[in-house]
Amino acid sequence: MTDFTFDGIDKGTFNSLLKQYPTCVQDKLKPLDEQRFNNLPGILAERNGEGKVYSTKEEVATLVDWKLSHGTFRPSLKGLVLQNSPEFVLEVTTDGLSTSSDDNLEARLKTLCKLRGIGPATASLLLAVNDPDTVPFFSDELFRWASWKDETAGRWDRKIKYTPKEYRELVARVADFRSRVESVSAAEIEKVAYVLGKREQDLAIAEKASQARASTGNEESKSSTKRKASPEAAVSAAKEKPKSRKVANARELQVSDEKGSNASRRSTRSMKK
Known part of the structure; x- marks a missing residue:
């Protein structure tokens, strides 16, 4: 039996799931995926080489669009983010993304949360884009997958508080994973978690649809029985x-x-x- 748990998955299964990621993303959302996983990390890498890392207001807004397209849609979040001035975004992201003065992820997370509309999960996304190899994005799927203790303990509907403490735990779990499964990045682990979560979601939807059809069939059967006179009633009437x-x-x-x-x-x- 294939082991899909965070602590038990092997490199072969991991790579197989990773290849399925593009099929889990709608075509209309792939431009945002390109920005999140390729374009923006490349831009920040260039800035890092120049000695000053930051994100612009437009780049932060793009990442928020990507996050909303992949998770729970919160229409008010984008509006809050746009209320930040370009100057303030530049100041805060420079402090939060810099690794020269403070390499403490939790402290940098707190700094990025100074931006209006940016909580720990979105702040972690800014950090992950800046360092996709080692820093994980605090996604629902990744946190829930990393929280599994064994095959029966993991629940895809587990409640998440989105606290710095939970993110600290996730960072440690991803570091352990990368030490066990060689040559994988935090971004790739995030993608595999998304594939597993999406698959579980599709199974849940299919199961609900099946239950709904069964329920409808039972109701129709009961209604048909009421319309038809029973054999006992016919015999009684004849008597x-x-x-x-x-x-x-x-x-x-x-x-x-x-x-x-x-x-x-x-x-x-x-x-x-």
């Missing part, structure tokens, strides 16, 4: 009909006898007169 005819005949005879008696009494009175 009642003879009784009804007998009662009617008896009443006719009674009326006939009463008429005959009345006629006889009238005839007797006439003879007496």
Whole structure:
């Protein structure tokens, strides 16, 4: 049996799932994927080489669009992010993405959260784009997959608080994974987690649809049963009909006898007169 757990998956299974990632992304969202996994990491790498790393307001907005397309859609989030001034975004991202003065991810996460509309998950995305090899994005799928203890303990609907503490735990888990499974990046681990989560989601949707069809079929069956008379009811009705005819005949005879008696009494009175 193939082991899909975070601690048990092997390199072959990992690579097989990684190849499935493009099929899990809708065509209309692939330009955003290109920005998130290729273009923006390349731009930040160039800035890193120049000694000053930062993200522009437009780049942050693009990453927010990507995040919303991959996870829970929150229409108000993009509006909040756009309320940040370009100057403030430049200042905060320069402090948060810099690795020269402070390499503490949790401290840099807190710095990036100064931006309006940016919480720990989105802040981790900015960090992950800056260092896709070692820094993980705090995605729902990755956190839930990394939280599995064994095959039965993992739950794709596990509640997430999106706290710095949870992110710290995720960073440690991803580091352990990379030490066990060689030559994989944090971004690739994120993609495999997305494939597994998407597959689980599709299975859940299919199961609900199957249950709905079964429920509809049962309701139609009950309705059909109500419309059709049961064999027992038909037999009962057949038994009642003879009784009804007998009662009617008896009443006719009674009326006939009463008429005959009345006629006889009238005839007797006439003879007496």
